[in-house]
Amino acid sequence: MSKILYTNHGEYEKLLINKPDKGNSIDFEVIKELNHYLTAIKQSSKSKYLILSGAGENFFCTGGDLHKILSYKDDRDKLEEYNFLMCEVLYKLLTLPKQTIAYLNGYTLGGGCELASACDIRIAKSTAKIGFIQGKLGVPTSWGGGTILKEKLQYDKWFTLLTEANIYSAFQAQKIGFVHELIKGKKVDEIEQYLSRSKEVSFEVTSTYKQIAIEKWEQSALFDRMKKEVSNALPHWFSEAHLKNIENFIKK
Numbered sequence: 001m002s003k004i005l006y007t008n009h010g011e012y013e014k015l016l017i018n019k020p021d022k023g024n025s026i027d028f029e030v031i032k033e034l035n036h037y038l039t040a041i042k043q044s045s046k047s048k049y050l051i052l053s054g055a056g057e058n059f060f061c062t063g064g065d066l067h068k069i070l071s072y073k074d075d076r077d078k079l080e081e082y083n084f085l086m087c088e089v090l091y092k093l094l095t096l097p098k099q100t101i102a103y104l105n106g107y108t109l110g111g112g113c114e115l116a117s118a119c120d121i122r123i124a125k126s127t128a129k130i131g132f133i134q135g136k137l138g139v140p141t142s143w144g145g146g147t148i149l150k151e152k153l154q155y156d157k158w159f160t161l162l163t164e165a166n167i168y169s170a171f172q173a174q175k176i177g178f179v180h181e182l183i184k185g186k187k188v189d190e191i192e193q194y195l196s197r198s199k200e201v202s203f204e205v206t207s208t209y210k211q212i213a214i215e216k217w218e219q220s221a222l223f224d225r226m227k228k229e230v231s232n233a234l235p236h237w238f239s240e241a242h243l244k245n246i247e248n249f250i251k252k
């Protein structure tokens with residue numbers, strides 16, 4: 001079964017991470033399929049928006065697949081490949097020449113927050129729970145998402161979000177500025193309502209604005225800085241504290 005569900009709605013395209021029985025967590029197959037769709041969308045699509053969300057009702061994405069990560073604990077090359085590939089996916093998503101919207105439809109944790117950071121806008125279901133919990137597991141952000149968010153959020157809010165490593169309500173995450181809008185009702189209607197606010201602005205105009213941001217990120221070598229984040233994080237992945245925290249989750 002596909003780990004990513006793709007649909008085209010004309011004005012917008014949608015990608016859903018499709019592992020609801022495992023918290024929509026990220027494994028190699030998810031990465032490969034995300035990469036495939038993002039490349040195809042970049043090359044050929046003329047839709048105005050991309051919506052990224054999670055299949056099912058409970059999870060947007062709970063970050064790395066902890067079962068898979070633990071199974072690679074003695075394979076440094078594999079873990080390195082996993083993190084760098086995900087970093088590429090985040091950069092591809094960040095620099096897509098259209099408006100990207102993360103719809104946080106449930107738990108958005110760890111790497112899930114990094115993925116959401118790569119989108120232009122984050123809309124959350126009012127019951128969603130959101131947190132850069134990496135710090136409490138013994139690792140810093142590891143896919144370049146910390147570096148991306150630094151470009152987008154006020155410094156003190158960014159620093160607090162990452163160093164407290166708390167799980168926030170959607171309302172609190174909105175107050176911090178990570179979430180732009182809350183959705184209380186039927187999700188498809190409300191997202192379409194949100195999109196309709198900019199319906200008079202063409203795809204070409206929207207992409208021109210996006211290009212301004214992309215050029216700034218290219219000039220400041222953002223992708224290199226994201227890769228540096230991955231390299232700096234890697235040693236922490238093999239720390240006793242990190243492996244113990246993962247084992248504890250799996251044993252529960």
Ligand SMILES: CCC(=O)SCCNC(=O)CCNC(=O)[C@H](O)C(C)(C)COP(=O)(O)OP(=O)(O)OC[C@H]1O[C@@H](n2cnc3c(N)ncnc32)[C@H](O)[C@@H]1OP(=O)(O)O
Nearest residue numbers: 021022023025062063064065066067107109110111112134
């Ligand atoms: C890149 C670095 C990172 O991403 S660090 C962050 C890693 N993520 C996490 O630590 C979050 C792990 N998940 C959780 O804490 C809980 O599942 C949360 C999200 C709080 C939900 O709890 P609860 O509603 O009780 O559901 P549950 O734990 O029974 O989960 C349902 C099934 O999904 C699975 N699941 C969940 N998250 C992951 C994950 N990240 N990797 C692998 N599997 C995951 C659970 O194991 C559970 O599966 P099963 O039903 O026991 O087979």
